[in-house]
Amino acid sequence: MRYLITIAYDGTLFSGYQKQPRERTVQGELEKALKEINGGKKVTAHASGRTDAKVHAIAQKVHFDLDTKITVDKLEKALNSLLPEDIYVKKAEEVNDDFHARFSAIGKEYIYILNMGEYNPLERNYVYQHNKKLDVVEMERAMKYLEGTHNFKSFTKADEEKEDYVRTISQTNLIRDTKDVNKITLVFVGTGFLRYMVRNIVGTLIEVGEGKRRSEEVIDILRKEDRKVAGKTANAEGLYLKNVFY
Amino acid sequence: MRYLITIAYDGTLFSGYQKQPRERTVQGELEKALKEINGGKKVTAHASGRTDAKVHAIAQKVHFDLDTKITVDKLEKALNSLLPEDIYVKKAEEVNDDFHARFSAIGKEYIYILNMGEYNPLERNYVYQHNKKLDVVEMERAMKYLEGTHNFKSFTKADEEKEDYVRTISQTNLIRDTKDVNKITLVFVGTGFLRYMVRNIVGTLIEVGEGKRRSEEVIDILRKEDRKVAGKTANAEGLYLKNVFY
Numbered sequence: 001m002r003y004l005i006t007i008a009y010d011g012t013l014f015s016g017y018q019k020q021p022r023e024r025t026v027q028g029e030l031e032k033a034l035k036e037i038n039g040g041k042k043v044t045a046h047a048s049g050r051t052d053a054k055v056h057a058i059a060q061k062v063h064f065d066l067d068t069k070i071t072v073d074k075l076e077k078a079l080n081s082l083l084p085e086d087i088y089v090k091k092a093e094e095v096n097d098d099f100h101a102r103f104s105a106i107g108k109e110y111i112y113i114l115n116m117g118e119y120n121p122l123e124r125n126y127v128y129q130h131n132k133k134l135d136v137v138e139m140e141r142a143m144k145y146l147e148g149t150h151n152f153k154s155f156t157k158a159d160e161e162k163e164d165y166v167r168t169i170s171q172t173n174l175i176r177d178t179k180d181v182n183k184i185t186l187v188f189v190g191t192g193f194l195r196y197m198v199r200n201i202v203g204t205l206i207e208v209g210e211g212k213r214r215s216e217e218v219i220d221i222l223r224k225e226d227r228k229v230a231g232k233t234a235n236a237e238g239l240y241l242k243n244v245f246y
Numbered sequence: 247m248r249y250l251i252t253i254a255y256d257g258t259l260f261s262g263y264q265k266q267p268r269e270r271t272v273q274g275e276l277e278k279a280l281k282e283i284n285g286g287k288k289v290t291a292h293a294s295g296r297t298d299a300k301v302h303a304i305a306q307k308v309h310f311d312l313d314t315k316i317t318v319d320k321l322e323k324a325l326n327s328l329l330p331e332d333i334y335v336k337k338a339e340e341v342n343d344d345f346h347a348r349f350s351a352i353g354k355e356y357i358y359i360l361n362m363g364e365y366n367p368l369e370r371n372y373v374y375q376h377n378k379k380l381d382v383v384e385m386e387r388a389m390k391y392l393e394g395t396h397n398f399k400s401f402t403k404a405d406e407e408k409e410d411y412v413r414t415i416s417q418t419n420l421i422r423d424t425k426d427v428n429k430i431t432l433v434f435v436g437t438g439f440l441r442y443m444v445r446n447i448v449g450t451l452i453e454v455g456e457g458k459r460r461s462e463e464v465i466d467i468l469r470k471e472d473r474k475v476a477g478k479t480a481n482a483e484g485l486y487l488k489n490v491f492y
Contacts, residue, residue, distance in 0.1 A: 010368045056368055080365075088367045119326075121334040122256045122302055126368065178424070 003075060004063045004095045010056055010086040011236070012125045017050040017060070026051075026087060030062065033082035037075070038066050048101045048108065048244040052196075054236035056126070058111075059090065061244040063101040099246075107170070107245040109189045110198045112238045114206075117182030127183065128238030134209030136174055136184055142208045142215035143172035143186065146201060146222075153225040155201050156194035165225070167192050187242075196233055204231030249321060250309045250341045256302055256332040257482070258371045263296040263306070272297075272333060276308065279328035283321070284312050294347045294354065294490040298442075300482035302372070304357075305336065307490040309347040345492075353416070353491035355435045356444045358484045360452075363428030373429065374484030380455030382420060382430055388454045388461035389418040389432070392447060392468075399471040401447050402440035411471070413438050433488075442479055450477030 007030075015023035019031065027045050034043035048061045070078075072092040079089045113127045116134050120127070146169050153165035169190040177183035186205065188198055204221065207213045213231070221230050253276075261269035265277065273291050280289035294307045316324075318338040325335045359373045362380050366373070392415050399411035415436040423429035432451065434444055450467065453459045459477070467476050 008367050010370070058368075085370055086367045088365050090364065118336065119334050121254050121332045122304075122372065124256070124331055 001069050002063060002065050002095050002097050002099060003072070004061060004093050004099065004101065005075075005079070005089050006091040007060050007062060008056075008058055008088045008090055009060065010125075011051060011054045012056075013086060014053065016053045016055070017047050026057075026060075029084055029087055030064075030079075033079055034064055034066070036082055037070070037078050039068070041067060046101045048105050049193075049241075051239075051241055052199075052236050054125070055239045055241065056237075057241040059243050060241050061101045061105070061246075063095060063099060101244075104246050105192075105244050107189060107191050108193060108241065109187065109243040109245075110193065111188075111240050111242050112186040112198060112202045112234065113240070114184050114186070114202075114238055115180075115182055116184065117180070125237050128235050130206065132210070134184075134206065135211060136176070136209065138211075138215050139186075139205045139209045140174040142205055142218045143174060145215065145218040146188075147172055150222045151225055152194055152197055152222070154221045154227055154230045155197045155204070156227065157196040158227045160195050162194065165194060167194065167197070198239060199234045199236065200227075200230050200232075202234035202238070206234060207231040247315050248309060248311050248341050248343050248345060249318070250307060250339050250345065250347065251322075251325070251335050252337040253306050253308060254302075254304055254334045254336055255306065256371075257297060257300045258302075259332060260299065262299045262301070263293050272303075272306075275330055275333055276310075276325075279325055280310055280312070282328055283316070283324050285314070287313060292347045294351045294487075295439075297485075297487055298445075298482050300371070301485045301487065302483075303487040305489050306487050307347045307351070307492075309341060309345060347490075350492050351438075351490050353435060353437050354439060354487065355433065355489040355491075356439065357434075357486045357488045358432040358444060358448045358480065359486070360430050360432070360448075360484055361426075361428055362430065363426070371483050374481050376452065378456070380430075380452065381457060382422070382455065384457075384461050385432075385451045385455045386420045388451055388464045389420060391461065391464040392434075393418055396468045397471055398440055398443055398468070400467045400473055400476045401443045401450070402473065403442040404473045406441050408440065411440060413440065413443070444485060445480045445482065446473075446476055446478075448480035448484070452480060453477040 017026045019025050019027040030045040043064050045062050045064050076092040114130050115127045119131050149168040151165045152167050171189040173187035175185040263272045265271050265273040276291040289310050291308050291310050322338040361373045365377050395414040397411045398413050417435040419433035421431040
């Protein structure tokens with residue numbers, strides 16, 4: 001039986017989603033709990049994609065196969081009782097054998113939260129503490145240049161070897177917090193994202209907001225297909241995988 | 247020279263404000279940084295009051311004396327560069343020699359944040375995860391019975407020996423989050439609070455919200471002056487010292 005779960009996690013204390021020896025990872029914790037549910041037999045937890053160390057998830061999607069049938073309600077409860085407090089299963093569902101959390105995904109939504117106001121120690125792991133004003137109008141303009149189908153090689157991890165760097169960003173949004181004028185959320189919806197792509201885009205947008213680059217430069221950066229021309233990689237702690245679409 | 251600082255801290259990784267041997271405390275971290283600024287000579291950091299382990303502060307007030315005069319701007323910067331990332335100095339000011347962060351205080355504001363919706367792993371250290379609906383109207387009613395000058399012995403730490411358990415709660419408030427219907431903030435403004443008083447009040451209010459007690463019972467509880475008749479102590483992680491008034 002194949003199952004799909006929707007999970008939220010606090011990335012702070014994880015070395016990312018993907019299992020690594022001697023590291024605390026989301027996959028590692030999930031597979032430990034799943035093995036117990038599966039009568040001691042190993043289960044592989046396939047996510048829609050990995051998230052890096054300290055990156056959070058509001059709705060990551062993970063599929064796996066269990067040897068025995070279990071109701072989704074029981075599965076949800078069993079997992080939540082076995083998992084550590086920084087991972088939570090929001091939903092479990094049965095899916096067909098040909099469903100794959102990664103390959104069946106048709107899109108994803110990421111958000112990145114920034115604080116332009118005073119440093120806030122209470123949000124240091126959840127909101128990027130930029131702590132300086134940014135020109136959000138100019139940033140919003142730059143985001144619009146990223147919408148559409150482009151080669152995003154300039155925004156991927158420097159040594160990332162891919163056959164294809166073309167991705168589609170279907171929607172971007174800059175949301176001003178209604179309660180806190182200094183807090184903004186950058187939203188990116190797309191067909192898929194390369195490694196570090198959102199963080200490299202955000203790092204570049206921050207430089208636009210600081211007046212170090214003009215918004216139109218984003219067009220040049222995309223065209224050059226060279227990581228060196230884009231901005232720095234933004235910190236991981238402001239980034240959330242918000243949704244995966246099937 | 248006497249200085250007063252306004253600090254914010256994330257209580258998660260502290261064993262409370264007050265210094266204790268072999269424990270990581272806010273006072274311990276502050277005094278380590280202050281000693282360095284004071285040319286290696288010990289400085290005592292007097293807070294408006296202690297906060298318990300895991301309790302947060304949005305604006306705790308602390309005074310101390312330094313041997314040398316330093317501008318408040320420099321003091322602020324020096325402290326923020328020496329302090330760990332979970333404490334932040336928002337403001338430093340010079341005060342008179344007879345000012346005392348604790349004894350000069352005329353009031354305090356505490357808030358307690360609760361989540362009545364689904365468990366949120368990302369807020370587990372910052373919002374109490376009640377994860378069940380509460381009757382907030384009834385809770386609000388109970389809060390109003392607490393306003394005024396009362397003997398709060400029923401709501402203090404069981405073994406707390408005090409000459410005087412009379413305190414004044416000048417204002418209470420139950421605020422519904424405008425973005426999240428499941429999140430509420432309980433506000434308490436008063437002349438002073440006994441140990442565990444806010445958490446014991448909140449624990450009792452939760453029982454009112456669950457329908458286990460009627461709101462009017464709060465009147466009885468106050469009158470009985472006995473810790474055993476009040477509700478459980480609410481978890482520390484939802485509590486914030488929001489302000490101290492002078």
